[in-house]
Amino acid sequence: MPQDSPLDPHRHSYGSPTAPVTIVEFGDLECPYCRAAAPVLRDVVATSDGRVRLVWRHFPLFEVHPHALTAALAAEAFAAHGRFWDLHDAAFAHQDRLADPDLRRYASEAGIDPDEVVGEAVQRWAPAVEADYLEGLSHGVGGTPTLFIDGTRYTGPITPDALRAATTT
Numbered sequence: 001m002p003q004d005s006p007l008d009p010h011r012h013s014y015g016s017p018t019a020p021v022t023i024v025e026f027g028d029l030e031c032p033y034c035r036a037a038a039p040v041l042r043d044v045v046a047t048s049d050g051r052v053r054l055v056w057r058h059f060p061l062f063e064v065h066p067h068a069l070t071a072a073l074a075a076e077a078f079a080a081h082g083r084f085w086d087l088h089d090a091a092f093a094h095q096d097r098l099a100d101p102d103l104r105r106y107a108s109e110a111g112i113d114p115d116e117v118v119g120e121a122v123q124r125w126a127p128a129v130e131a132d133y134l135e136g137l138s139h140g141v142g143g144t145p146t147l148f149i150d151g152t153r154y155t156g157p158i159t160p161d162a163l164r165a166a167t168t169t
Contacts, residue, residue: 009135011128012084015045015053021150021167024055026136028144029072029091030065030098037145037158038092044163052167056088058132059144067098069129074103074117076125078110086110
């Protein structure tokens with residue numbers, strides 16, 4: 001599967017694509033715990049001298065978070081324009097504003113046609129979100145954030161020191 005394909009499991013990668021260590025986060029854009037983990041994960045990557053990268057996989061907890069699925073679909077639409085992390089960051093900055101009008105506004109602010117990120121048009125990205133979700137289920141993911149470091153589930157605290165220690169062994 002080509003890199004950047006809508007079904008590429010590493011399509012939402014932060015950090016060097018050749019980093020020897022990969023942290024995969026199964027996350028939900030409406031999850032407050034994912035919001036809290038985001039700056040920690042980014043810091044671990046940014047201070048790793050290219051040794052660590054972060055890969056985001058969608059795991060919308062749609063039964064708990066009413067806008068998680070629509071935000072995930074919108075994030076895929078943003079990704080088609082190379083702007084995934086823009087919506088990722090906007091969602092975490094404004095988790096109480098993830099309804100369709102909000103997603104349209106974020107798209108407009110990013111220079112993306114608002115009609116691409118909501119409604120029927122965004123359903124084209126459903127297979128990518130579903131693939132992430134099903135992959136998470138196959139690995140026992142039940143909540144967010146759930147992290148895997150080089151394929152091994154990480155169960156320690158999501159702190160810079162703990163994650164740095166886990167990514168250097």
